[in-house]
Amino acid sequence: MDLTQLQYFIKVIEEKNFTRAAEQLHISQPSLSISIKKLEEHLQMSLIHRRKPSIQLTREGEIFYNQAKKIITQMNDMEKEMERLRLEGPLELSISMIETAKNWFSEIIKKIKSDSSTIHIQISELLSLSELQNALLNYEIHFAITNHFIDTQELESIFLYEENLVVLLPKNHPLQSEASLTIENLQHLPFILCKEGYQTRIDIIKAFQDASIHPNIQFEIERFETAYHLVESSLGITIVPENYVNAPNHPNVHIKKLESPMLKRNVYLVKNRSRYLPPVIHRSIETICAFHEGDFKF
Template identity: 25%
Template sequence: MDIRELQHFMEVVNQKSFTKAASAIHLSQPALSKIVKKLEEELGVDLFDRSTRKLTLTDAGQVVYNQSQKLVSTLHELHALLDDLRHLPTGEIKIGIPPLIGTIVFPMIAKKFTKKHPQVTLELVELGAKRIVELVESEQVDLGIIVLPVQNPMFHIYPFVQEEFNLYIHHKHPLAQKQVVSLSELKEEPFILFSKDFSLHDRIIHECIEAGFQPKIAYESSQWDLIIELVASELGIAILPKSVYPKINNPLIRSIPISSPTPMWELGIILKKERYMSFATRELLSFLVDEEIILPSHMMKKEEAQNLPTP
């Protein structure tokens, strides 16, 4: 048994599918199944319950998965420590980030940071914010960029973007000619939301309930560009950050400000407390502070500022 076998096993668990895991790690499904079977034989236990169609861990499988996470995290930390001994900003930073946030903020960050530190590799893990929180907690990524607030005492939190939500609507819709709309005007509209794994799913529903109605959900998707295409096909309306609009090339879409009140979103970087922070990660945080991307501490809550490690 080696660490790679455990990593392959973890990928099957994370993907909840042998087929998806095999594609993600560039192996054939039979080869991956053979590796997991070999691991089971070496450990003398069944890792998966194969009596149902749904891929489910056995009790032994859960123990192996939990311990594998610790082993992989320790190995990653070993590499980070050795990189630090060389006093060079080298290595890899794994960043968990929802696709929409990646589209809006990451290209600018990556371009400037890579120019300054070309030896550091930034690896993106694109999933919904709820899943990103789990990955940061289990130390499968170095840091996460998510929609705030997040209530978890295990994290350091660096707020860095605040922005308005806008209504995205087909240009022939009766509301499309308005200069501004209120949320209450949308109570009869079919909504197109992000999937339940995304914080924006719950956030939009919360904003609608605060405005006095339960939104009618027509479609859900994990891709913001598909959401826009559904709006362009007159299948519903969407509420997305204002900065999405310049990235839309579809002339059928209008973006309209929302008032009474104006819903806002705030993004933040989260890191797990007590975890070793590599030199490369510290350099990234210092870069974000220098570029004024991370909000200065006086704009944070007092208790948050006191808990932040110094980059």
């Protein structure tokens, strides 16, 4: 079995006709038929139903077709990557990262740069689910650090860690003396919340719904930094990941733990299942996973 046989098989299935496929491949129809037959003999199974009016895959053929497509896609991606490397020089690592990852990602960058000093790293913040999926599927980024769990035919999520969500209160707030808060404490307070399409919004809204409470939403934002400044200006309260704030660096707000066990969020590394990734990108992913598994060595 070789790549040519895979390409011939894929073309036959896509064209649903041996004659059209042979014309596209610039070979004779008998040669194409012989190639597919040899492929089936090598695999010792039928891939195509030949007695039906149009070409249809057997169950084994469907599995083989999907795997063959992945292999050809990876080969094409690898060729493009090698050509890009030849023309443009050192590789780039392009990632999207949530705000709270800034607390640990600098250690990862040090490790990546120590392994490959010439690598150029691009970091962006694609916070909404649609932006993230589009960037991954269009090969704009190699992977993402996000709190969106994505599990599709094209994309997969690797769990990294869990983080608590906390309440931010402005200075001199009536609840500032409380050791911790509940969702009920927040019922009528002016609330600052992420826009539609953000996983943190979904998690917070669900916690309010479970308590049969409607949040008094006054502002909708994209970044936690904006929410922090609004709270600092006494325009409302908000809920953010604990890793985003700590008391010494945020003296102008009160940070309160929530008693609700619902208000946590998971952080994942999301990547494209079938995309060819150069070794340096794979090592970067392994480094991130090792860091959060406690096996990180610098």
